[in-house]
Amino acid sequence: MKSLILAPWIAWQAYQAENQMPLVVVSDSKSHSFATIENEYAKLWIKMLTPGSQRVVDSVFAENNKDYIEALHHEDILIDMSRDIECQETQPMKPPKPIQIGGKVTRKDLEYQELEEKVKQVAEEQGKLWTFFWETTYNCNEKCIHCFNPGASHHEDEKSQRNTKRIDRSRIISLLDELRQLGVFRIVFSGGEILVSNDWEFLLSEANSRAFELHVYTNGVLLDDRNMRSLAKCWPQSVSISIYSTNPKTHDAITRTPFSHEYSIKALRDLYDAGIKTTIKSPIMKQTSAELDDLARLAESLGARISFDTMISAGNDGNLYPTSHNLTWDQLLVLALNQLSPTYVGDRSRSFGKISKDPQSPVCGAGRSIMSMAPDGRIMPCCALPIEVGDVSYESMTSIWEQAIAANNTMRLGQVRDDHKKINKLEDWRSVMLQDYLECGKHERCAWCHKCPGAALNETSDVYLPSEVQCRIASSRMVIAEQLENGRSENEIMDLISNNQIQQPLLHYHVYTPRNC
Numbered sequence: 001m002k003s004l005i006l007a008p009w010i011a012w013q014a015y016q017a018e019n020q021m022p023l024v025v026v027s028d029s030k031s032h033s034f035a036t037i038e039n040e041y042a043k044l045w046i047k048m049l050t051p052g053s054q055r056v057v058d059s060v061f062a063e064n065n066k067d068y069i070e071a072l073h074h075e076d077i078l079i080d081m082s083r084d085i086e087c088q089e090t091q092p093m094k095p096p097k098p099i100q101i102g103g104k105v106t107r108k109d110l111e112y113q114e115l116e117e118k119v120k121q122v123a124e125e126q127g128k129l130w131t132f133f134w135e136t137t138y139n140c141n142e143k144c145i146h147c148f149n150p151g152a153s154h155h156e157d158e159k160s161q162r163n164t165k166r167i168d169r170s171r172i173i174s175l176l177d178e179l180r181q182l183g184v185f186r187i188v189f190s191g192g193e194i195l196v197s198n199d200w201e202f203l204l205s206e207a208n209s210r211a212f213e214l215h216v217y218t219n220g221v222l223l224d225d226r227n228m229r230s231l232a233k234c235w236p237q238s239v240s241i242s243i244y245s246t247n248p249k250t251h252d253a254i255t256r257t258p259f260s261h262e263y264s265i266k267a268l269r270d271l272y273d274a275g276i277k278t279t280i281k282s283p284i285m286k287q288t289s290a291e292l293d294d295l296a297r298l299a300e301s302l303g304a305r306i307s308f309d310t311m312i313s314a315g316n317d318g319n320l321y322p323t324s325h326n327l328t329w330d331q332l333l334v335l336a337l338n339q340l341s342p343t344y345v346g347d348r349s350r351s352f353g354k355i356s357k358d359p360q361s362p363v364c365g366a367g368r369s370i371m372s373m374a375p376d377g378r379i380m381p382c383c384a385l386p387i388e389v390g391d392v393s394y395e396s397m398t399s400i401w402e403q404a405i406a407a408n409n410t411m412r413l414g415q416v417r418d419d420h421k422k423i424n425k426l427e428d429w430r431s432v433m434l435q436d437y438l439e440c441g442k443h444e445r446c447a448w449c450h451k452c453p454g455a456a457l458n459e460t461s462d463v464y465l466p467s468e469v470q471c472r473i474a475s476s477r478m479v480i481a482e483q484l485e486n487g488r489s490e491n492e493i494m495d496l497i498s499n500n501q502i503q504q505p506l507l508h509y510h511v512y513t514p515r516n517c
């Protein structure tokens with residue numbers, strides 16, 4: 001039998017299912033599919049690969065399990081080792097077209113999300129880390145007015161003070177090996193701008209050789225033919241590019257980079273033509289609040305998914321300037337009625353957006369299913385939550401993660417933090433539950449809030465305080481929900497908004513005094 005390897009478009013990781021049998025998750029960037037393999041087939045998958053390798057098939061196993069191997073070979077999951085060079089010429093299939101007008105996603109995307117959620121939960125229950133968010137560099141070729149990177153310049157009068165320190169290549173290799181052992185399935189590579197980093201091709205190809213599922217966040221401006229070929233060789237599952245407006249002038253004014261709109265749109269087109277799944281990321285600001293429908297149409301015409309964000313958070317260094325771009329009260333009200341907006345409240349069947357939350361639960365996946373690393377090796381629970389819980393420049397990621405899992409397993413709820421301010425380690429952060437926040441969960445509007453502890457920390461320097469930006473968004477959703485609940489139609493509510501008849505309620509706090517009061 002020929003020497004076989006797992007094709008470079010396949011990413012996989014193994015977990016343990018509830019019945020103690022292995023559960024293997026597999027993603028295929030050529031056919032854009034995602035699947036789980038269970039029970040005996042999962043056992044075979046794990047045994048099939050040479051110990052210590054994520055791609056090379058064990059020849060003795062292959063000899064003894066010809067049917068299984070043949071089936072995988074037939075599906076283009078296994079390929080001849082000699083075809084490795086040819087793979088560089090293999091084109092993925094065109095990504096399935098998204099249907100987004102009206103806030104819908106494709107059936108395939110939905111199935112992917114549901115299955116992924118299931119496996120992510122299995123991984124988390126076993127103390128495995130699912131996603132690693134890797135900030136490759138803080139350097140960037142754009143100068144966005146809302147950038148949350150520490151040291152970013154946002155306007156002419158602000159000098160960039162970005163930290164340019166990065167971990168070296170030998171640490172990149174050993175860290176990737178550690179992440180594999182910790183159960184990581186997905187790595188999201190971002191920046192700054194990943195394509196300005198000298199290491200990006202090395203990093204992505206090493207990650208691909210270890211069979212991680214790769215996601216890349218870039219502005220796409222530097223994605224010329226050469227870079228596109230290098231990127232395609234690493235088989236990213238998706239590439240996300242930020243587009244702020246359908247109007248090039250508005251977009252370029254936000255990036256403060258001439259022609260950036262043209263280059264980013266070209267990159268999205270080229271990626272789609274190369275068979276790479278794309279997402280447009282679109283943070284909505286004052287100047288673009290009326291553009292959601294146009295942006296969704298643009299995404300559709302480019303074969304891209306779209307992801308809107310209606311909150312601009314403060315910088316990770318506490319710089320409040322980016323928050324000045326947040327939507328006005330009236331704009332927030334309008335978006336709460338727009339199906340495309342993440343703040344959309346929905347109808348009665350969705351309780352007009354009201355969510356009940358368990359006070360004894362964490363508020364998000366930061367430090368549980370996700371961990372994040374700054375370019376210089378500092379480890380944080382999430383890229384938006386700059387609490388340093390370790391540094392892989394001088395300690396192992398394994399010890400940071402495993403000590404936290406071991407400590408949390410033996411800890412009673414709230415045991416670590418008699419003093420509310422003390423979060424030095426990952427286990428401290430993991431013990432923080434909704435009930436521990438000083439204001440969050442204690443007001444009526446909180447039932448409409450997608451609370452982000454990172455937003456609160458960056459705005460106030462205290463993770464236990466509320467984010468005023470989020471309190472306003474939650475209030476706007478609550479007020480619109482009340483109007484709908486009282487039987488008002490969307491048109492009637494829109495009339496009230498245009499006549500300034502829906503006032504912003506005073507934000508009430510128990511122990512916190514907002515800065516502007």
Ligand code: SF4
Nearest residue numbers: 440446449466467471
């Ligand atoms: S940020 Fe504001 S609205 Fe959101 S949970 Fe905290 S107090 Fe409630």
Ligand code: SF4
Nearest residue numbers: 364366382384452454
């Ligand atoms: S809610 Fe905020 S801190 Fe939590 S995972 Fe999301 S971005 Fe990160």
